[in-house]
Amino acid sequence: MLTxxxxxxxxxxxxxxxxxxxxxxxxxEIVALVGGSGCGKTTLLRMISGLEAPTRGHAAxxxxxIDAPHPAVGxxxxxxxxxxxxxxxxxxxxGLDHLPKDEQDRRVDEALLRVGLAGYxxxxxxxxxxxxxxxxxxxxxxxxxxxxxxxxxxxSALDALTRESLQDHLLALWETHRPTLxxxxxxxxxxxxxxxRAIVLQPKPGRIFADIPIxxxxxxxxxxxEFAEAKRLVLKALDGSINQPHSHxxxxxxxxxxGGSF
Amino acid sequence: MSEATLDQTTTTNAQPKAAxxxxxxxxxxxxxxxxxxxxxxxxxAFRAGLVQARLLPPPSRVFTTLWKLAQSxxxxxxxxxxxxxxxxxxxxxxxxxxxxxxxxxxxxxxxxLLDPTLQALRAIPSLAWVPLFILWLGIFESSKIALIAVGxxxxxxxxxxxxxxxxxxxxxxxxRVFRLSRLALVRRVLLPAILPDFIIAIRSGLGLGFMFVVAxxxxxxxxxxxxxxxxxxxxxxxxxxxxxxxxxxxLGKIGDWLxxxxxxxxxxxxxxxxxxx
Numbered sequence: 001m002l003t004x005x006x007x008x009x010x011x012x013x014x015x016x017x018x019x020x021x022x023x024x025x026x027x028x029e030i031v032a033l034v035g036g037s038g039c040g041k042t043t044l045l046r047m048i049s050g051l052e053a054p055t056r057g058h059a060a061x062x063x064x065x066i067d068a069p070h071p072a073v074g075x076x077x078x079x080x081x082x083x084x085x086x087x088x089x090x091x092x093x094x095g096l097d098h099l100p101k102d103e104q105d106r107r108v109d110e111a112l113l114r115v116g117l118a119g120y121x122x123x124x125x126x127x128x129x130x131x132x133x134x135x136x137x138x139x140x141x142x143x144x145x146x147x148x149x150x151x152x153x154x155x156s157a158l159d160a161l162t163r164e165s166l167q168d169h170l171l172a173l174w175e176t177h178r179p180t181l182x183x184x185x186x187x188x189x190x191x192x193x194x195x196x197r198a199i200v201l202q203p204k205p206g207r208i209f210a211d212i213p214i215x216x217x218x219x220x221x222x223x224x225x226e227f228a229e230a231k232r233l234v235l236k237a238l239d240g241s242i243n244q245p246h247s248h249x250x251x252x253x254x255x256x257x258x259g260g261s262f
Numbered sequence: 263m264s265e266a267t268l269d270q271t272t273t274t275n276a277q278p279k280a281a282x283x284x285x286x287x288x289x290x291x292x293x294x295x296x297x298x299x300x301x302x303x304x305x306x307a308f309r310a311g312l313v314q315a316r317l318l319p320p321p322s323r324v325f326t327t328l329w330k331l332a333q334s335x336x337x338x339x340x341x342x343x344x345x346x347x348x349x350x351x352x353x354x355x356x357x358x359x360x361x362x363x364x365x366x367x368x369x370x371x372x373x374x375l376l377d378p379t380l381q382a383l384r385a386i387p388s389l390a391w392v393p394l395f396i397l398w399l400g401i402f403e404s405s406k407i408a409l410i411a412v413g414x415x416x417x418x419x420x421x422x423x424x425x426x427x428x429x430x431x432x433x434x435x436x437x438r439v440f441r442l443s444r445l446a447l448v449r450r451v452l453l454p455a456i457l458p459d460f461i462i463a464i465r466s467g468l469g470l471g472f473m474f475v476v477a478x479x480x481x482x483x484x485x486x487x488x489x490x491x492x493x494x495x496x497x498x499x500x501x502x503x504x505x506x507x508x509x510x511x512x513l514g515k516i517g518d519w520l521x522x523x524x525x526x527x528x529x530x531x532x533x534x535x536x537x538x539x
Contacts, residue, residue, distance in 0.1 A: 051435060069439050081436050085454040085531045094450075095440040126533035144440075 001027055002048070002148050002180050007057035009043055009206075016205035017043045020057070023199065023208065027147070028178040032191035032198045034234060036242045040206025041184045045150050048182060049075045061148060074141035074179075075150040078157065080133035082125040088112070088136055089121035095144045111139035115169055131162040135169060142173055148180040155190065167193055171218070188238065192230045193220055200234065202241040209241040319501040328505040331490075341509060343486040344475055347403070348517070351410025352471040356464050358411070359418030363463075366419075367426025368448055377423070384416045389477055406478035413474035414467040421463025425456035458532065461525050465518055472514045487513070 002025040009018040017040040025031050033041045046052040048059045050069040059066045061073060082091045089108045096104045112118050115135040125133060134154060141149055151170075155163040167190060174181060185191050191198045195214055202209035214230050221227060301321040307313050308320040315323070331337040362380070366373040391412060392405075399405040429452055437451040453460075479488020487506045494502035 049439065051438060069441050071441065075439050077432070077435075079432065081432050083433065083436065083451070083454070084533065085457070094436070124531045124533075126531070 001025065001062060002182070003060045003063075004044075004048065005057050005060070007044070007047060007059060008055045009040070009047065009052075010055045018047075018054075019205040019207045021206070021208060022057075025148075025180055025182060027180055029197065030174070030181040030183065030195045032195035033182065033184045033201060034186065034188065034191050034198050034238060035201030035206075035209075036203055036238070037186070039201040039203035039241070041201050042152055043206065044201075045075070045152050045182065045184050048148075049073055049150050051075075071144070072147040073150065074144060074146035074148070076134075076138050076141050076152065076154045078153045080125070080128075080130075080137040082128075082133055082136060082140075084125050086125075087121065088117070088123050088125065088128070091125065091136060092140045092143055094140060107143045111143050114173060115139055131158050131166060134158065134166060138166075138170060138173065142177075142179075145177055146179055148182065149174075151181065151183045153184055153186065156185070156187070163187075163190070164193075170194065188231055188234045189222070191234060192216075192227060193222060198234045198237075200237040200241050210237040212237060317500055319504065323501050324504045324508065327499075327501040328508060331502075331505060337509065340485055340487050340490055340506075341513065343483075344479065344488065344510075345513065347406050347410060347478065347486065348468075348471045348475050351407045351475070352414050352468055354407065355411035355414030355471070356418050356467050359415040359463075359467065360422050360460070363419040363422025364426060364448060364453070367423040368444070368452060373423070380419065384420075388412050388474065392477070392481060401482055406475070406483070409478050410471050410474045413470040417470055418463045418467040421466070422456065422460055425459035425463070426452050429455045457525075457528060461521065461529075465521055468517050468521065469514070472510065472517075476510070 004021055004023040004025075007018060007021040008016070010016050021044060023031075033044065035041050043052070047054045048066065050066045050073065053067065061070060064070075066073065082088075083094065086094065089105075089112070092108045092111055093104045096107060099107075108121065109118075112121055115138070117132060117135060120128070120132070125136075128136065134157075138151075138154065154170075155166050158166065170181075171194065181194075183191070183194060188198075192214055198210075198212045198214060199208055200210040200212065201207065212230075212234055214234075216224075216226055216230060304313070304318075305320045305322060308315050328337070331340075362376065366377050366380075388409065392409060395405040395408050399408055433455060434447070434451060437447045442450060475486070476488045476491070479486040480492050483489045487509050490506035490509075491503055494500065494506065
């Protein structure tokens with residue numbers, strides 16, 4: 001289980017990016033962090049990944065406090081961030097250095113096959129399209145079989161069609177080992193398509209505005225009325241989070257709209 | 263489907279090979295136009311009796327001298343002596359420059375500790391070391407190699423340090439996420455990332471190596487291309503000076519070309535606007 005306990009982040013210039021964020025994510029759960037720009041969702045993700053240190057509070061995986069990048073926590077960035085001097089296969093194997101060569105090859109081949117890039121292993125990153133590069137980046141994080149995978153707006157730079165296909169790829173990959181997924185997004189449709197829960201953040205300072213369960217069976221039909229209703233709820237909460245007066249209201253963690261079940 | 267695409271890439275790669283060679287040939291010939299024309303014009307002016315060639319001998323005489331030196335085996339001796347000096351000084355200077363540059367580029371504390379001193383040393387004109395090197399190391403090879411190494415060291419050190427400090431944070435973060443040790447981060451992320459800049463640094467290092475070998479050989483040597491220069495001056499043989507200068511140009515160009523050709527296979531990943539040109 002991923003636990004976030006009273007996490008605060010104040011930057012050296014005095015900006016308070018996050019105020020007392022507390023959140024529990026069950027093992028295997030998919031949680032989407034949604035919010036307008038500047039609400040600190042990326043900052044929160046970077047602190048869960050151990051790349052940045054919180055000012056107060058902590059994030060922990062199965063009771064183990066995360067104060068540096070953790071072997072069981074993977075991250076996928078907004079850009080693919082492939083190392084340009086390594087081939088696609090070498091990029092995927094980047095975090096597998098501790099394994100014997102044949103095990104590395106086996107995992108890389110399987111990963112390439114699963115994201116529809118079989119035969120691309122010897123290519124250079126510059127020869128890939130944006131969507132292909134991001135698929136490689138996702139499997140690079142998944143081949144180490146982390147317990148939790150953090151995704152920072154991973155599909156935001158892609159066109160709508162590619163984005164939808166990559167969301168399906170991500171769900172299919174998640175099915176095998178069922179890692180906990182924490183997905184930062186500003187795309188409400190993406191949150192509803194993927195997540196078990198949408199956490200809506202409110203800016204200045206960043207804090208949780210609403211925690212909305214999305215109780216739809218998978219595979220989800222994006223055109224169903226239930227899907228549209230879930231989207232409407234999240235959008236409404238998002239609107240509320242942005243139009244809130246800046247005064248700090250403690251204890252506002254449950255959206256009025258999300259009280260009941262669907 | 264991907265097989266077919268791969269095949270296609272190979273054929274499109276193979277096809278322009280001849281074309282690329284032709285382009286290389288043309289640009290090579292184009293580069294020769296200016297010096298050859300100038301040489302021919304001067305030769306013609308000399309033959310027509312328009313110029314006094316006592317101080318500036320015509321190309322024919324320079325190449326005759328070069329040919330004589332080559333036939334007597336003298337040229338080989340001198341070229342070999344110079345090459346060995348540059349090679350050893352360059353190897354030493356580039357190696358130390360790379361190690362210290364990597365250290366100061368990767369670690370802020372090392373930079374705070376070492377860089378001010380090294381920058382102060384860099385501000386000293388390298389030739390100022392000559393008397394000291396001769397006192398310490400004698401007048402033979404050691405002092406010459408030390409001088410060349412000092413000349414090569416600074417551009418390599420500076421280039422590597424700046425390149426490492428400028429590596430994209432986003433790429434370094436990938437290394438951090440996979441929990442690379444400090445050393446592994448340098449080896450697996452920083453060094454490959456700076457390779458293109460590193461090659462430029464060692465190329466300018468080699469250029470300085472040739473500059474300093476001349477200085478070292480002019481100041482006292484019994485063989486080497488720099489010795490040929492001094493000898494030509496003292497005995498009033500401008501054709502020998504020019505022959506030595508041409509030999510320097512050819513040697514320096516070959517050295518630079520070797521670095522470019524030997525490192526090219528490691529840079530095929532680069533996504534630059536002039537790739538393949």
